[in-house]
Amino acid sequence: MSKEMKKFVALVGTNTKDATNRKLLQFMKQHFAGQADIELMEITGLPMFDKPQDMHVPDRAQAMAKEIDAADGVIISTPEYDHAVPAILMNAIEWLSFGIHPFADKPVMIIGASFGSLGTSRAQEHLRQMMDAPEVHARIMPSSEYLVGQSLKIFDDEGKLNDTEKVAQLEALFADFQQFVNISKELWHSTQVDKELLDNRNNIKA
Amino acid sequence: MKLVGIAGTVEEVSYNKKLLQFMANHFSSQVDIDILPIEGIPMFDQDNDQTETQAVQYLNRKIKAADGVIIATPEHNHTITAALKSVIEWLSYRVHPFEDKPVMIVGASYYDQGSSRAQLNLRQILEAPGVNAVVMPGNEFLLANVKEAFDANGNLKDGKTVDFLATTLLKFTKFVKVINTMNDVPVQTDGAAEEEDLMAQHPVKTTVKDVDMEADDWVEQAAKKTNAVDGDTYVKLDRGLLTVNQLNYFLNTVPLELTYADDNNQFIYYNRGQAKGKMLAPRKPGQTGDPLQKVHPDRAVRGVKKVIHALRTGTDYVMTPVPGWTADKAIIHYYKAMHDENGNYAGVNESVFDVMPVVKWYLKKSGQLLMPDPNAKTDAGASASVDDSASAGGSDTGASASVDNDSASTPAPAPDMSADAGAGASES
Numbered sequence: 001m002s003k004e005m006k007k008f009v010a011l012v013g014t015n016t017k018d019a020t021n022r023k024l025l026q027f028m029k030q031h032f033a034g035q036a037d038i039e040l041m042e043i044t045g046l047p048m049f050d051k052p053q054d055m056h057v058p059d060r061a062q063a064m065a066k067e068i069d070a071a072d073g074v075i076i077s078t079p080e081y082d083h084a085v086p087a088i089l090m091n092a093i094e095w096l097s098f099g100i101h102p103f104a105d106k107p108v109m110i111i112g113a114s115f116g117s118l119g120t121s122r123a124q125e126h127l128r129q130m131m132d133a134p135e136v137h138a139r140i141m142p143s144s145e146y147l148v149g150q151s152l153k154i155f156d157d158e159g160k161l162n163d164t165e166k167v168a169q170l171e172a173l174f175a176d177f178q179q180f181v182n183i184s185k186e187l188w189h190s191t192q193v194d195k196e197l198l199d200n201r202n203n204i205k206a
Numbered sequence: 207m208k209l210v211g212i213a214g215t216v217e218e219v220s221y222n223k224k225l226l227q228f229m230a231n232h233f234s235s236q237v238d239i240d241i242l243p244i245e246g247i248p249m250f251d252q253d254n255d256q257t258e259t260q261a262v263q264y265l266n267r268k269i270k271a272a273d274g275v276i277i278a279t280p281e282h283n284h285t286i287t288a289a290l291k292s293v294i295e296w297l298s299y300r301v302h303p304f305e306d307k308p309v310m311i312v313g314a315s316y317y318d319q320g321s322s323r324a325q326l327n328l329r330q331i332l333e334a335p336g337v338n339a340v341v342m343p344g345n346e347f348l349l350a351n352v353k354e355a356f357d358a359n360g361n362l363k364d365g366k367t368v369d370f371l372a373t374t375l376l377k378f379t380k381f382v383k384v385i386n387t388m389n390d391v392p393v394q395t396d397g398a399a400e401e402e403d404l405m406a407q408h409p410v411k412t413t414v415k416d417v418d419m420e421a422d423d424w425v426e427q428a429a430k431k432t433n434a435v436d437g438d439t440y441v442k443l444d445r446g447l448l449t450v451n452q453l454n455y456f457l458n459t460v461p462l463e464l465t466y467a468d469d470n471n472q473f474i475y476y477n478r479g480q481a482k483g484k485m486l487a488p489r490k491p492g493q494t495g496d497p498l499q500k501v502h503p504d505r506a507v508r509g510v511k512k513v514i515h516a517l518r519t520g521t522d523y524v525m526t527p528v529p530g531w532t533a534d535k536a537i538i539h540y541y542k543a544m545h546d547e548n549g550n551y552a553g554v555n556e557s558v559f560d561v562m563p564v565v566k567w568y569l570k571k572s573g574q575l576l577m578p579d580p581n582a583k584t585d586a587g588a589s590a591s592v593d594d595s596a597s598a599g600g601s602d603t604g605a606s607a608s609v610d611n612d613s614a615s616t617p618a619p620a621p622d623m624s625a626d627a628g629a630g631a632s633e634s
Contacts (some may be wrong), residue, residue, distance in 0.1 A: 016252045048249060048289050049282075050216045081295050082334035084285075084327065087250050091288030126285065126327065133283035 013078035020151035049094035065102035073107035080123035097135040119147025214290030221352035222278040250295035269303035281324035298336035320348025399515035404499035424495025517543035
C-alpha cells in the first residue's frame with residue numbers, strides 16, 4: 001500500500017450469510033485495490049441497543065469505533081427490509097452514536113443491492129436521514145445514489161459486476177468519493193459546537 | 207374494543223412505555239389496551255429463523271387477535287429503534303399479523319421533536335408490502351420534553367394534552383371500526399365486472415361475421431364462410447402435425463370437458479366426447495356459437511361476469527366447486543385465462559372434471575386414506591349457494607364463483623387443492 005492510498009471501512013449492512021451487499025463491497029475492495037485500501041466490517045455481535053442507564057458501550061462497538069476513527073471514510077452497503085434499513089444496521093448505528101461518535105465528520109458513501117429491481121432506493125434515503133442525525137453527524141456524499149437491482153444476476157462466478165454501465169458508474173462515484181474525503185476536511189466549524197451540545201445532553205465527559 | 211399497545215423500545219426506563227401505560231389506565235372505560243413487551247425478541251436474522259419461538263408467536267397471536275394496534279415510538283437517530291424494527295421484520299417475514307390491521311402511532315421524546323421523524327419513518331415501514339398495516343392518517347400525537355410531562359403517579363400533567371390524546375383515541379376507535387368493517391366485506395368488483403358483454407356484441411379479429419351466433423347450425427355456416435378445413439386435411443400445431451380427424455380423436459378423449467369461450471364471450475367450441483347424458487356440465491351441439499349469456503340461466507350471469515372479468519384483468523385461473531360434493535364425486539370447474547403471443551387476453555379455457563376417481567386411485571396406489579382435517583375451516587365451496595353460477599359455456603351446473611377465494615394470479619403457486627377438497631370429500 002502506497003502512502004497516499006486512503007483507507008476505508010466498508011460496513012456490510014446485513015447479517016445474512018449470502019448477502020449480495022457483502023458481495024458488492026468485496027467487489028469494490030478487489031476492483032479498487034490499486035487506488036484505496038478497503039476493509040470490510042461486519043455488524044454482527046452487538047447486543048440489542050437498550051440505551052443502558054450506565055452508558056456502557058460494549059467492547060465490540062468500541063473496537064468498531066476505533067477502526068472507523070482510523071479510516072478516511074466509510075462505505076455502507078445496505079439491503080432494504082420493509083422500505084427501510086435492516087434492524088441490524090440500525091442497531092450498529094445506535095451503538096456507534098451512544099456516547100461515542102466515530103461517524104462525526106466522517107465522509108460516508110452509501111450504496112445498496114437488492115434482489116428486486118428497486119435496488120434499495122427507500123432504505124438508502126432512510127440511511128441518509130439516520131447518518132444525518134446530530135448524534136451521528138456523518139458527512140454523507142450528496143447526489144451519489146448508487147442502486148444495484150436484480151443483484152442475484154449481476155455478479156459473475158468470480159464476484160465481478162457483470163454490468164459495464166454499473167461498473168463505470170461505481171468507478172466515477174468512487175473517484176468522487178475520494179475527492180469528497182479531501183473536501184470534507186474543510187468542514188469542521190459546526191463539529192465542536194454540536195459535540196458540546198451532545199455531551200451536555202448525554203452528560204458525558206468528552 | 208380490544209387493542210394491543212407496543213412501546214418501541216427495550217430500554218428499562220422509557221417514557222413511551224409510560225405514555226402507553228397512561229393511555230391504558232386513563233381510557234380503560236373506552237378501550238381495553240393490552241401492553242405487549244418486546245424484550246426478548248432477538249435481532250432479525252434471515253439465516254436463523256426464530257418465527258416459531260414462543261416470543262415471536264406470542265406477539266403474532268396477540269396482534270392477530272386484536273382489533274387494532276397502538277405503537278408508541280421513541281426517536282433514535284431520526285428514526286425508530288432497531289429493537290422495534292427487528293420486531294416488525296420478524297412480523298413481516300414468515301407471519302404477517304399486521305396485515306390489514308388498523309394502527310395508531312404516538313411518540314414521546316426528551317426534546318422538542320416529540321419523535322416527529324421516527325413517526326413518519328414508522329408509517330413508511332408499516333406500509334411496506336410484507337407488513338401491510340393500515341395506519342390512521344393524520345392525527346399526529348407528538349409528546350415533547352417528556353421529563354416534565356408526567357406527574358408522580360404517571361399521569362400526563364397538561365389537561366390540553368390529555369384532551370387532544372382523548373380526541374385522537376376516539377378517532378382511532380372509529381377508524382378501527384371502519385377498517386375492520388372494510389376487511390370483513392369482500393372487495394366488490396361487480397361494478398367493473400358488470401361491463402362484461404355476455405351477448406358477444408364486440409367482434410374480435412377471429413369472430414366470423416354475418417353468421418347468426420344463435421343458429422343451431424352455426425358451426426356448419428361459420429365453417430362454410432371461412433372455408434374451414436376438415437377430415438384428413440393436416441393442420442400445423444404447437445407442437446406437432448395432425449389431421450383434423452386426428453385432432454378430434456385426441457380432444458374427444460381428453461378426460462376433461464373442455465370449452466372454448468373467446469375474448470368476445472362467444473362460446474365457440476366444446477369437445478363432444480361424451481354422450482350428452484353423461485356430461486358433468488351438459489352442452490348441446492346447437493349451443494356452439496352462442497353468446498355466453500344464451501347458455502346460462504339468468505341467475506348465473508352475475509357470477510359468469512365476475513369470473514371472466516377476473517381472467518380478463520390478470521387473474522391466471524379461477525377454480526369453483528360444483529355444489530353437492532360427496533365421497534364419490536367432487537366436480538370442479540377450472541377456468542384458465544388464455545393469451546396470444548403478445549400477452550393479450552384471448553378467452554377462457556374451461557375444463558370440468560371430477561377429481562374423486564383420481565383421488566381414489568392415488569389413495570389406493572399409495573396406500574393412504576382420506577381423513578377429515580380437524581382444523582379445517584369449512585370451505586365455502588363445498589356447500590356454496592347456487593346464486594352465483596359461473597360455468598362459462600356450461601348450461602345449468604350452478605357452481606359458485608367466489609373469485610376472491612378460489613383464484614390465484616401469476617406468479618402465485620398453484621393452490622393447495624387438497625385443502626379445498628377436504629371439507630366435503632372425506633372418505634372415512
